[in-house]
Amino acid sequence: MTWAEPANAWLFLLVLPAIGLVWRSARIRRQFLALLTGRGSQATSADQVALVVLTLVFILVVLALCRPQWGHVDIPRESRGLDILVALDVSRSMLADDLSPNRLEAAKHSLNGMVSRLDGDRVGLVAFAGSAFLVCPFTQDYAAFSSMVEEVSTQTVPKGGTSLESAIDESLRAFGVSTTPAKALIVISDGEDHIGDLEAAATRLSKAGITVFAIAAGTAQGAIIPLGNGDFVRDAKGTPVVSRLRSGGLDALVTRTGGYRVMLGAEARGAERIYADVSASLEKTVFRGARQQPVERFQWPLGLAILLLLFERWARRRR
Numbered sequence: 001m002t003w004a005e006p007a008n009a010w011l012f013l014l015v016l017p018a019i020g021l022v023w024r025s026a027r028i029r030r031q032f033l034a035l036l037t038g039r040g041s042q043a044t045s046a047d048q049v050a051l052v053v054l055t056l057v058f059i060l061v062v063l064a065l066c067r068p069q070w071g072h073v074d075i076p077r078e079s080r081g082l083d084i085l086v087a088l089d090v091s092r093s094m095l096a097d098d099l100s101p102n103r104l105e106a107a108k109h110s111l112n113g114m115v116s117r118l119d120g121d122r123v124g125l126v127a128f129a130g131s132a133f134l135v136c137p138f139t140q141d142y143a144a145f146s147s148m149v150e151e152v153s154t155q156t157v158p159k160g161g162t163s164l165e166s167a168i169d170e171s172l173r174a175f176g177v178s179t180t181p182a183k184a185l186i187v188i189s190d191g192e193d194h195i196g197d198l199e200a201a202a203t204r205l206s207k208a209g210i211t212v213f214a215i216a217a218g219t220a221q222g223a224i225i226p227l228g229n230g231d232f233v234r235d236a237k238g239t240p241v242v243s244r245l246r247s248g249g250l251d252a253l254v255t256r257t258g259g260y261r262v263m264l265g266a267e268a269r270g271a272e273r274i275y276a277d278v279s280a281s282l283e284k285t286v287f288r289g290a291r292q293q294p295v296e297r298f299q300w301p302l303g304l305a306i307l308l309l310l311f312e313r314w315a316r317r318r319r
Contacts, residue, residue, distance in 0.1 A: 002294060004067035011062045019055050053312040060305035068301070069294035079120030080284040083138055083178045084275070086111060087167040088149075089189035089217070090156050091129040092233060093243040096190070098223035099264060104154070106264055107188045107217050111149050114271035115142050121279070122287065124174055127152045128167035130159030134174050140287070162189065164249055168201040172208060182282035183210045186274055187253065188264070190218040191246035198249050202256035212253045213278070214261040215270040218245030 003009075088111075094104040115123070123145050125136040135156070136148045164187070171185050185205070205212055222244030225233040232240040247261060254261050262270040 001068055001070040001297075004069055004294070004296070006066055008062065008065040008067075011065065012059070015055065015058050015062075018058055019051065022054055023051060050312055050316070053308050057305045057308050060301040060308070064298040064302035064305070066298075068297045070297055071295040072292040073295060075293050077140075077287075079140070079287050081119065081121030081140075081287060082182060082184060082278060082282055082284055083122050083124075083175070083180045084184045084186065084278070085124045085126060085138070085171050085174055086149075086271075087126045087128055087132070087171055087185060087187045087189075088152060089129070089162060089167075089187075090127045090152055090154050091160065091162045091190075092154050092225055093162070093190050094217065095154060095228075096218065096223040096225050096243040098219040098221060098243075099217060102226075103190055103217040103264070107215070108149055110188070110215065110264060110271040112146060114275045115146050115149075117272060117275055117279075118142055119279075120284075120287065125149060125152070126167055126170050126174060127156045128163060128170065129154070129157035130161030130163050130166070131157055132163065132166040132170040133157070134170055137174065138178065162191075164189065164198055164253070165201045168205060168253075171210070172204060175208060175210060180285040181209070182278075182284070183208070184259075184274075184278045184282065185210050185212045185257075186215065186271060187212060187250060188215040188217055188271075189250060190243065191216065191249055198252055202253050205253070205257050210257060211259045211278070211282070212257040213259040213274045214247070214250035214254050215264050215274070216245055216247045216250055216261055217264045218243065220245055 088107060090104065094107070095102050097103075099106040120140070122138040122140055123136075123142070124134065124138040125145065125148055126132055127135045135152060136145050139145055167187065168185075175183055175185075202212075222242045224240040225243050227233060233243075235241050250261050253259075262273060264270045
């Protein structure tokens, strides 16, 4: 079971004050009637039952306002969009802080901005360093994609280095299930220490009809790479390594496939800009499928609250 509006749970804090107010009002009414009739003003069992019923009703109404949900129904869905795959560099050099707070987090921020603009597109994620693997297959579940983007780190891919060729091969496998005529691959990397034959990889992308767009993460001045324990990545002489942006490999990929490169700047809007361009220029495909929609169950506590009120009213009339 999930709650669609858990923030409304604060209303439970009003239960005791509300019941106290009702009890005080009832006592004042009894005292007033006692003055008029000369009878006692003690609470009767009926008054106590009414108080319990009102307490339960208040609790049930708050539960209904929190919108409990369980189960789901499949809703047919048809949309027009693109297949967009993101290849994200998670090598240790992406921890350099020449972008704030570091290159990897700036890249994630940029992707979150892109996700907020997606409309009917399918999106997937490949993480790469010295090797690559598919983290998120193509999906229209943007919340799941964003969650996986947040989870990837420099520990996601155990093999060190930066193999763009591995990222491209894994991306080609991911695009193998795509039937869209227009395919976009967004590569986010600092260009450090590329391993593999980029020329051959670019040729494979071009033949597959995949347009590559690159987001260069880093600066020419560069920065040292923190290890998280107060130390930094060092060379064989013990000197901290300065990681600098090297965009030559990225430029070769985008030139060969008809895309372009942008810088991941202070505003980290690179992915948003690329999405706006490809969404406007590339041919979109009709996607047919279904989405799961949670089933609202607020009717149960609300209905029970109404029944309790009706019961209390009926019982009071019988007395």
